[in-house]
Amino acid sequence: MKKEYRAVVFFIAILALTSVLLLNLVSATDIILGKAEYYPGETIQADIYGSFSGGLVKEKVLLCRGNEVNPIAVSSGLVQTSDKYLFYAFPSSTLSIGDYSLKIKSSTTPYSCLSGVILSTKPLKIIAPTDKPYIQVNPGFIISANNGEISFQVKNFNAFQKVDANFAATGEAKSLNIPEDGERNFYFSVNNLYGNVESSVKVNDYTIPVYLSLPPAPENPPNQTENNTTNQTTEQEIILTNEIKFSPETMSIIVLNNTDYEINFSIVNKGNKTIDNLAISSNSSEITLSKESISELFGYNSTIVSMNFKIAQPLNFNINLTYKNQSIYLPVSINVTKNNSEVDVETSLIEVSPVNFDKYINFSQKYRFNFTIENNGNKIIEDITLSCENENIKLDKTEISSIKPGKSTIIYFEVNTNETIESEIEIDYENETTILPLNFKEYREEEYNLSDNLIFYPEEMNGTFLLGKEYRIIIANIGENDLEDITISCDNTDLKFTPVKIDLLKSYKKTYINITITINSGEDINTSLIAKWENQEISLPINGIITNNELEEQIETEDSGQYPTCLQKNGVTCKKGEKCNGRLDTDILLSNCCYGKCEAESSSTKWIAGILLLIVLGIGGFYFYSKYKNSKSASSDERMKNREKDFQARMNPTEVRGSLSKV
Secondary structure, three states, X not given: OHHHHHHHHHHHHHHHHHHHHHHHHHHHOEEEEOOOEEOOOOOEEEEEEOOOOOOOOHHHEEEEEOOEEOOOEEEEEEEEOOOOEEEEXXXXXXXXXXXXXXXXXXXXXXXXXXXXXXXXXXXXEEOOOXXXXXXXXXXXXXXXXXXXXXXXXXXXXXXXXXXXXXXXXXXXXXXXXXXXXXEEEEEXXXXXXXXXXXXXXXXXXXXXXXEEEOOOOOOOOOOOOOOOOOOOOOOOOOOHHHHEEEEOOOEEEEEXXXXXXEEEEEEEEOOOOOEEEEEEEEOOOOXXXXXXXXXXXXXXXXXXXXXXXXXOOOXXXXXXXXXXXXXXXXXXXXXXXXXXXXXXXXXXXXXXXXXXXXXXEOOOXXXXXXEEEEEOOOOOEEEEEEEEOOOOEEEOOOEEEEEXXXXXXXXXXXXXXXXXXXXEEEEEEOOXXXXXXXXXXXXXXXXXXXXXXXXXXXXXXXXXXXXXXXXXXEEEEOOOOOEEEEEXXXXXXXXXXXXXXXXXXXXXXXXXXXXXXXXXXXXXXXXXXXXXXXXXXXXXXXXXXXXXXXXXXXXXXXXXXXXXXXXXXXXXXXXXXXXEEEEEEOOOOOXXXXXXXXXXXXXXXXXXXXXXXXXXXXXXXXXXXXXXXXXXXXXXXXXXXXXXXXXHHHHOOOOOOOOHHHO
């Protein structure tokens, strides 16, 4: 009795300890979203808390819809701070409306919302846009500064709006007017900040966390003769005159005497390379530029620079753009007048939004897109021409007679192609050319990825193997499709295994493979067991040394907890004596995974079934007995009647007439 009592107490203690450990595991991991609802294309920001074995990488944070990874999330980032991880992602603006979730996995099984233990899940919604404009910020956090400044890009959706940004660390504030589907870069100086900086930038309703590791404050004024190091472009040598241009390429204007002016020009990257660390300057002390550097200018993108001045005498100067030891110039000529009718400020600036088209399309369909041309200057621009060399691009118009200052016009074009398009639309006005890059690729449905649906357990075997011992491993189908004709192979003939082929492995089912190593003791084995299905394969690396000594055997395998269990698949494991009221599958490491309820097969149920069986047997027996009895009674009555008839015949003889001879 005491032994049974101790066993019960021990079981309860183990159960309590396990519950505490599981509770700690669940509570230690959490996702805090900036908000619960997002418009398509909005930046999703999240703070992630928890202790992750081996650290957390962004590939383990997935935007899921059901069990499918969102296939059109275009960018994401993750960084670890002292107490949490910062995460951001911005999906395509064409993302479908509906319910999604942000999931953190424990394993690095690529691109799957199903396989691997899900440590934490946070639901979110993608909602339909209204008439209200909204923005996307990129990146969702800032952890570096270049050339003494931080920068981020804001994309505007739905309607023209003014975007305000404020850098809390310095109090610097900026505002930019951004057209619908337009993009603008914000720059904030960090020249007066030193050491580790933890701050934020407020951008409309967004808060962008800022974590910077800057040099310490100098004890003495910096030595101007020191060589400053900058980030260098490492891809291929860039010839500035081939990649960058000013728009317009020259400026000649007439302005009023002693009047404040702000004139815009654009710096255009007409190539596909990203160029870093561009310096902007003027050789005139009477001109103030809105920025002195560009930390990063992406391919096929542009940035706007403003020059401010108030002069009383004619002025000729150059705007200088420098990259490494190369420079290009924008010649500027300003004449002064006192007659308002003579003012001729050629500040017309064509801006195109979106800045490019990079889309997946069905080659069998015809598509219609549009873009906007906006006049950001202060005079009417006339005789704009549009062209595209690709014959599969059809513009609805090739000429625009005029666009008034501050106004815009919409251009439509059709795409009908059976091949990938890499082209551009050119918008020309006088000596100004704006390029709209086009990149259309064929949309393909996501292929069935075997590595997401078929796994070995363990995923890797390392250590010291016992010669001749048979090891048993699991191969499991964790996908929703049945797999047929899986072949097992290995290029090392010293590794023996069975089976060599699996004819059918159903969804959420597993089977076993037995392997034996026959290589000589003391030698190494470095090989892999390969499972092939159609033209795809997965592998189980096997690495270690061989021994004859059982005491030296030591195999390192991964924790089975990283694989989805019955509970994590929202199922329950039925115990002995229970039946599943619902769909019954096989768990990867267990069995009897019930997607429903487990119901006990009670003894009372069996007793009732037994009584019912006895009743049925009793009724059957009574039926046959009655039939037999009736049959027996009928035979007795008939015999009695026959005897009575014979008796009556003897008691009443019949008279015989005629001669005796006839008798």
